[in-house]
Amino acid sequence: MLKIFSCILAAFSLCASAAHAQAPAGSTQAYPTKTIRIIVPYAPGGPTDILARTVGQRLNEAWGQPVVIENRAGAAGMTGTALVAKAPADGYTMATAGITFVTSVTMGMKLSFDPERDFDPVTLLGAVPNIVVVHPSLPVKSIKELIALGKSRPDQLLYASGGAGGTQHLAGEMFKHLTGVKLQHIAYRGSAPSLTAVVSGEVAMGFTDMLITVPHVASGRLRGLAVTGARRAKVIPELPTVNEAGLPGYAVSAWFGLITPAGTPRDIIQRVQAEAARGLKQPGTLERLSALGADISASSPEEFGAFMKVEREKWARVIKAAGIQAE
Secondary structure, eight states: OHHHHHHHHHHHHHHHHHHHHHSOTTSTTTOOOSOEEEEEOSOTTSHHHHHHHHHHHHHHHHHOSOEEEEEOOOGGGHHHHHHHHTSOSSSSEEEEEOHHHHHTTTTTOOOSSOTTTSEEEEEEEEEEEEEEEEOTTSOOOSHHHHHHHHHHSTTTOEEEESSTTSHHHHHHHHHHHHHOOOOEEEEOSSHHHHHHHHHHTSSSEEEEEHHHHHHHHHHTSSEEEEEOSSSOOTTSTTSOBTTTTTOTTOOOEEEEEEEEETTOOHHHHHHHHHHHHHHHHSHHHHHHHHHTTOEEOOOOHHHHHHHHHHHHHHHHHHHHHHTOOOO
């Protein structure tokens, strides 16, 4: 009897060991069991921050674990991203990524990580066009008038952006390239500070983020001239696209997604992606973000990875043609 019991105990131990081997620490069978951090590598208040907090709230509600949003601005988003590159690949530290993530290498930024090698894509969260805005003191009411004024005042008009290599900067450089207007670029530490600079009149104009700019246009604190996307924005349909306003071929939108350190278990990535997608598609959430000008598009990890590859190649051509370098 003792021998039989010993055999049963040994078999049970073997099965338990096998089950443990099949469910490594950090797999979805045990995830999440503690606080999750999402690093937003930009200042608070911008569109990336808004989307990250929306997703974080959804993950918290779904899993009952705290989701902390940490803003770590600096170096056009690379300071915060570098922190995530060094974090354990266990699903408890993620970052938001945008256009600077795929332009950083071409821009010649000095990085402590490899954007392609050191991260895994999770999901695209959405895209938002910019708005070409000017301070009310600037005597222009259309894109054509802005071009004419810019040509009459070469190198005198300043435009604000949330950081070198970001969507706002690239939108401005594309505008310069297509029009021949010489504008001076002033980089700030995030979308919100750059918008504040235009509202205050510190800078004459900007290619600012839709999510946080529309209220200022509606109040008259800024004058909107056009949206930078390929089509008009539902939230402010009276504004034409830059293309419609007389600059054929112009189309630029910011995009935002989630990334994790490379090697994060596949099942954890899929679980985060699925929950983020469900959260963004909820009627209340979708309507609120759409009202702010966001085009929500929760993709699969594979789709997001392919999207970033296309973006990296597209903007590399623009950056090289314009001779843009990190500031």
